[in-house]
Amino acid sequence: MSNREKHDRMANAIRALAMDAVEAAKSGHPGMPMGMADVATVLFGKVLKFDPTDPHWPDRDRFILSAGHGSMLIYALLYLTGYEGMTLDDLKNFRQLGSRTPGHPEYGHTVGIETTTGPLGQGLANSVGFALAERMLAAQFGGDLVDHHTYVICGDGCLMEGLSEEAIEIAGRQKLNKLIVFWDDNHITIDGSTALSVATDQLARFEASGWDATRVDGHDPDAILAAIERAKTSDKPSLIACRTTIGYGAPNKGGTNGVHGAPLGAAEIAAARAFLNWEYEPFVIPSDVLDAWRLAGLRSRQAHKAWLERLKAADLEKRGEFERRVRGDLPSRTSDVVAGVIAKARADGGAVATRKSSEIVLEALTAALPEMLGGSADLTHSNNTKTKATSVYVEPPKYDGRYMNWGIREHGMAAAMNGIALHGGFIPYGGTFLVFSDYCRPSIRLAALMGVRVVYVFTHDSIGVGEDGPTHQPVEQIAALRAIPNLLVFRPCDTVETAEAWKLALEHKTGPSVLALTRQNLPLLRTDAGTERCLTARGAYELVAASGEAKVSLFASGSEVSLAMAAREQLQAQGVPTRVVSVPSFELFLNQPDESRKQVVGKAPVKIAIEAAIRQGWDAIVGSDAAFVGMHGFGASGPAPEVFAHFGITVEGVVATALSRLKS
Ligand SMILES: Cc1ncc(C[n+]2csc(CCOP(=O)(O)OP(=O)(O)O)c2C)c(N)n1
Numbered sequence: 018m019s020n021r022e023k024h025d026r027m028a029n030a031i032r033a034l035a036m037d038a039v040e041a042a043k044s045g046h047p048g049m050p051m052g053m054a055d056v057a058t059v060l061f062g063k064v065l066k067f068d069p070t071d072p073h074w075p076d077r078d079r080f081i082l083s084a085g086h087g088s089m090l091i092y093a094l095l096y097l098t099g100y101e102g103m104t105l106d107d108l109k110n111f112r113q114l115g116s117r118t119p120g121h122p123e124y125g126h127t128v129g130i131e132t133t134t135g136p137l138g139q140g141l142a143n144s145v146g147f148a149l150a151e152r153m154l155a156a157q158f159g160g161d162l163v164d165h166h167t168y169v170i171c172g173d174g175c176l177m178e179g180l181s182e183e184a185i186e187i188a189g190r191q192k193l194n195k196l197i198v199f200w201d202d203n204h205i206t207i208d209g210s211t212a213l214s215v216a217t218d219q220l221a222r223f224e225a226s227g228w229d230a231t232r233v234d235g236h237d238p239d240a241i242l243a244a245i246e247r248a249k250t251s252d253k254p255s256l257i258a259c260r261t262t263i264g265y266g267a268p269n270k271g272g273t274n275g276v277h278g279a280p281l282g283a284a285e286i287a288a289a290r291a292f293l294n295w296e297y298e299p300f301v302i303p304s305d306v307l308d309a310w311r312l313a314g315l316r317s318r319q320a321h322k323a324w325l326e327r328l329k330a331a332d333l334e335k336r337g338e339f340e341r342r343v344r345g346d347l348p349s350r351t352s353d354v355v356a357g358v359i360a361k362a363r364a365d366g367g368a369v370a371t372r373k374s375s376e377i378v379l380e381a382l383t384a385a386l387p388e389m390l391g392g393s394a395d396l397t398h399s400n401n402t403k404t405k406a407t408s409v410y411v412e413p414p415k416y417d418g419r420y421m422n423w424g425i426r427e428h429g430m431a432a433a434m435n436g437i438a439l440h441g442g443f444i445p446y447g448g449t450f451l452v453f454s455d456y457c458r459p460s461i462r463l464a465a466l467m468g469v470r471v472v473y474v475f476t477h478d479s480i481g482v483g484e485d486g487p488t489h490q491p492v493e494q495i496a497a498l499r500a501i502p503n504l505l506v507f508r509p510c511d512t513v514e515t516a517e518a519w520k521l522a523l524e525h526k527t528g529p530s531v532l533a534l535t536r537q538n539l540p541l542l543r544t545d546a547g548t549e550r551c552l553t554a555r556g557a558y559e560l561v562a563a564s565g566e567a568k569v570s571l572f573a574s575g576s577e578v579s580l581a582m583a584a585r586e587q588l589q590a591q592g593v594p595t596r597v598v599s600v601p602s603f604e605l606f607l608n609q610p611d612e613s614r615k616q617v618v619g620k621a622p623v624k625i626a627i628e629a630a631i632r633q634g635w636d637a638i639v640g641s642d643a644a645f646v647g648m649h650g651f652g653a654s655g656p657a658p659e660v661f662a663h664f665g666i667t668v669e670g671v672v673a674t675a676l677s678r679l680k681s
Contacts (some may be wrong), residue, residue, distance in 0.1 A: 023309060033290070036051065038111035047262040054236055055237070056261075062313045067098075068314075078168060082122055082140060086278065098314035127643070137178050139460065143435050144169045175214070192254070194255075198256050199257050200219065201259060202232070269285055351520065369538055371510075379402065388444050392446070392455070393423065393447060399536075412637070439467070454494050476534045492631050504604070505528065506523065507533065508628075510574065535575060542560060556604065567619060568595065570596050623669060
């Protein structure tokens with residue numbers, strides 16, 4: 018059999034499995050896997066460094082299917098190359114509840130999936146983080162241990178999404194030459210021809226951002242291989258535009274949007290089998306083809322062994338540290354570092370903005386944790402994210418810095434941070450204003466869905482922003498973030514809570530965390546020195562008890578906790594026993610056992626929640642009959658104290674609310 022025949026049979030196995038699985042599921046996307054089968058066969062058959070027996074081998078090449086709707090492409094490849102976690106039965110169960118072959122590839126759910134994709138553009142933007150992490154880890158541990166490529170398949174949709182622009186610019190600026198992107202240039206999206214919606218010269222676009230860009234016939238294996246070999250020698254990231262026919266092999270529907278996202282149907286499948294010379298029953302892979310694929314799966318065995326030898330031969334300390342970094346375990350000193358910050362904050366006293374508190378904590382943490390990678394979307398000096406330890410920028414060609422200037426690209430930053438965290442070896446944190454968390458939201462959601470450790474430093478967390486006005490004053494963002502499952506949202510009230518929140522965020526290995534921090538100064542409230550308790554871990558706790566049986570419970574987060582404390586003073590002075598509950602994290606509180614929650618909520622007849630944001634979410638804690646002092650609409654431009662007064666978020670406002678509730 019000629020090489021070309023062998024290639025065709027291997028590629029046709031992918032095509033057949035894609036059409037059969039989509040047909041069995043009565044849903045799915047056969048067009049993309051059929052169209053990109055040739056590219057995938059060259060990549061997995063000849064180029065990609067991977068070992069199906071160890072999907073977590075740290076120095077494997079990464080493959081990211083940004084066009085996640087074509088999930089059958091990767092599932093077919095995982096089966097064919099011999100991953101234990103992917104069987105023919107899994108393919109037959111495509112898209113079924115509980116299967117290992119969900120509609121779109123899900124990280125952590127299916128072996129061999131590097132990142133969850135489906136929301137178009139995310140995978141491509143994640144890949145920038147992967148490629149960056151590879152360069153940075155290589156800078157810290159050497160090319161002996163870290164030397165791999167990141168390959169991406171993306172579609173027209175990925176390139177149309179605005180996120181792709183941010184990702185492309187970051188990759189070009191960072192000269193990520195080990196990032197190689199295949200664009201499935203098939204001229205088709207769901208609604209029809211790409212000409213309906215795009216007139217961009219994509220090659221020129223990539224080149225303008227510092228990439229190499231080339232075009233190949235995506236059905237010519239020799240041309241594809243040659244393009245990859247060229248890309249590997251480039252000093253820039255590479256785009257390989259692969260001109261393909263969507264649904265290649267389906268003689269009537271191929272090349273049309275009819276094959277994008279629907280089963281081909283029995284007649285077209287029969288016609289495709291005839292066209293492709295594929296005479297086998299559904300889900301049957303002839304042994305010559307399976308053998309060829311399994312051999313491809315063994316291709317990197319030797320490289321893997323050699324890598325293990327190099328790891329074994331490495332200096333013991335370096336090896337231990339590399340393994341710790343890859344596992345994502347924190348150094349044992351982390352707790353002591355945080356305790357040290359807290360002790361010093363108590364000794365220093367004084368009022369500081371929690372963004373400054375965060376900087377103080379970060380100074381200590383980044384010095385102790387080399388895996389922490391800082392950054393900001395051009396708001397470094399507002400977010401207070403840069404420290405002495407992270408003062409050097411990540412820069413080609415050395416990549417030994419620890420701080421990313423992401424530019425004004427919040428979405429690109431958040432998506433790349435997902436890639437960095439998924440790659441392993443780093444804990445990325447990145448800053449912007451809380452109001453612009455909306456620009457990061459699709460990637461935050463995916464971080465939470467995947468359960469990866471990324472920390473968002475969102476400062477300027479309320480109308481306390483002041484003069485910048487309602488465009489910059491978040492009111493609904495905290496509630497919106499609290500709505501994302503598996504995302505911890507912290508709104509600390511002082512330096513102690515901020516330190517505790519950072520500790521909890523770092524320990525939260527299975528999900529992202531948000532720190533919502535103030536621009537304005539806040540007094541130190543947690544003066545409970547001598548105790549080792551991390552009260553923030555409870556999500557909410559009684560900060561001060563009432564003198565006497567509590568008539569009023571004040572619940573507050575962040576900057577409003579000090580306001581609650583001042584209101585309590587006045588109420589107590591007027592003979593109204595009042596307690597204050599600090600609520601730094603809804604999620605952690607709602608996870609507490611019923612009994613402890615009841616205790617914290619207490620039995621005071623009047624409950625008031627205070628937060629300079631909308632009420633949504635508070636009812637789950639204080640009940641819908643409680644009063645709320647906060648925001649009911651957008652903010653206003655003016656000096657912060659005047660804006661707070663304008664909206665009635667004041668000590669007097671809280672006291673008046675309490676007194677009127679007590680009377681009624
Ligand atoms: C952010 C986002 N918007 C919309 C969709 C729905 N969607 C899935 S595939 C697709 C068309 C993608 O076209 P293309 O990338 O050319 O894929 P192809 O038709 O070649 O398979 C759309 C709109 C999505 N998955 N993600």
